[in-house]
Amino acid sequence: MALPAAAGDERSARVRRLRARARRKELARTPLTLLTTFARWVDLTDRVGRVWDGLPKPGRWALLAALVAGCYALPNFHPPVINTPGSDFAGVLFYPVATYVLVAIGLNVVVGQAGLLDLGYVAFFAIGAYTMALLGTRAHWDFWLILPVGVVFAAVAGVILGAPTLRLRGDYLAIVTLGFGEIIHDAANNTNQIGGPRGISPIPHPPDINTAAFHLHFTVLDPKPYYWLLLTIIIVVVVAVRRMERSRVGRAWTAIREDEDAAELMGVPTFKFKLWAFAIGASIGGLAGVVFATNRIAINPDNFLFEFSILFLAAVVLGGSGNMAGVIVGAVVVGYLPERFRSFQNTRELWFGAALVAMMIFRPQGLVPARRRQSEMEDTSKPGGSMTGPLGAEVMGDDTDFRPDE
């Protein structure tokens, strides 16, 4: 290809060309490598799922116990591969990883279980955090006293938002919740009594916990006690949500997600259960906010931007909307990966976006899909397929039963 030229020039030009070609190849390969890695990863989660399904009950409990013990022990190690260079590992485990996990579990109740698309979920997180900050700095209440108050405040906010808006469906509800998230942010930003854009500080830490077995000292310096506290809260919440999922409550939510009209005609008080989903989701978000705020010395409105609502939603969808185990995995991935690859700081949102797009193409049901949702996704090609989109947004199907039979 090279045209005749002076020998030396030709050689250096060739080297340049070769290098350029190699670079191009490298660049072309990067997405491909990512994709294959991704495919392997997804395959792995499937295999883990199969092993889990095949295990007898005691085996599952043993595995679960080992996993929980591993989670408690994790911040004591700095494991070689999963360590986070550039930021404190235990700190990353507390925020964003464990915090996102708790938030995602709460959002999954609303989005994954009941199929109500909430785009302003960060508002409840903010309400919890501001409750902690205000009652801690002004009233000098104890963390343990504020915790239930923050949860109740968030739940009440959920009911206040839900009572008038849950009559809406699908896209309309999404837009209203989006507006609610913005209202909470703007209200915090513009109310000088709660610090305005400067926010609130110094937020008190929880009192020390001294028992015969262990001693937890909550300070700025050591994030481990916070992580253990949050992990314990997560376990309690997981058990509670699990119990709901497997009862009448979870069935009502699924029925509403699948066909709200039919659910109501089968005797499900749909409004009441949607409101429950909102209140429960909100209170879990508020709970996460309280713990988040007590760990920070200061919070301000920019900790609760719209992008967090989207990030939380991404965690839910990425992990497998409707499946709590999947959602936890999704939140860990969404929280952890950006911290692990801090060196890509400038472009990490681009990669994150690309990963989400790839995910939606190759694995729309999430990393660890819910059993039901999986079959829904597989069947979308068939006629008479899904009536609900991946986020549970309503796509009204054949509705002739409710048309006047004229």
Next chain:
Amino acid sequence: MTQISGPMSDAPLLELDHLTMAFGGVVALDDVSLAVPEGSIFALIGPNGAGKTTVFNVVTGVYQATKGDARFAGQSLLGRKRYEITGMGIARTFQNIRLFAQMTALENVLVATDVRHQTSVPGAVLGLRRHRREEREGRARGMELLDLVGIAHRAGETSRSLPYGDQRRLEIARALATEPKLVLLDEPAAGFNPAEKRALADLIVKVRDTGYTILLIEHDMGLVMGISDWIAVLDFGQKIAEGLPRAIQADERVVAAYLGVAEDESTG
């Protein structure tokens, strides 16, 4: 389990009292009066677009009647919420199957049994004894009903993966799971072959004999004439005849409505 025993009584379980349902200028039901006696199989027939499903939708609270009244066991149904009406003891199936597609057959039925359960979110979170008992009993009752309609062996399959006929049977089981007094069946035999229709007829009679009252919409005349205790005929929103199956078959207006005039063929 709510079961009505005893012979057919004269007091109607469901009563439509000069019921009119208009959508703008379209009158779907025009001054219709019906009385469904307890313990009967009451069939509602008529050409497509006659207003049969509209009757179901008014009775179950989907539509609010324009004029007149619908009473169930003496109580007006108008203005009540749909789930309240289900709670009062009226259950229905759908002309176009509307199961919860991703839930298993048993779960579909369980959703319906929950209307009779007292515990809710706190009971589930705290694992109260009463809640656990209700879950257990719901499951037992659900399996019983799946067995009654003959699909107990498919309890664990998602309802979407069930064959068409089993989906229709599951709809009946789901309706019965709300422990109703009155069951509204909307074209339960649609798409069935003759053998399946015979099995369905047997099932409907069996359900009636268990103590339920049945209001049936069906196009298959063989089925309707074979099992109905009483038949009412609607045409263009008006009741044009009612009576015993034999009388209906002989009624001139009914024959005219069915064989009838060209406009009837326009709707599908």
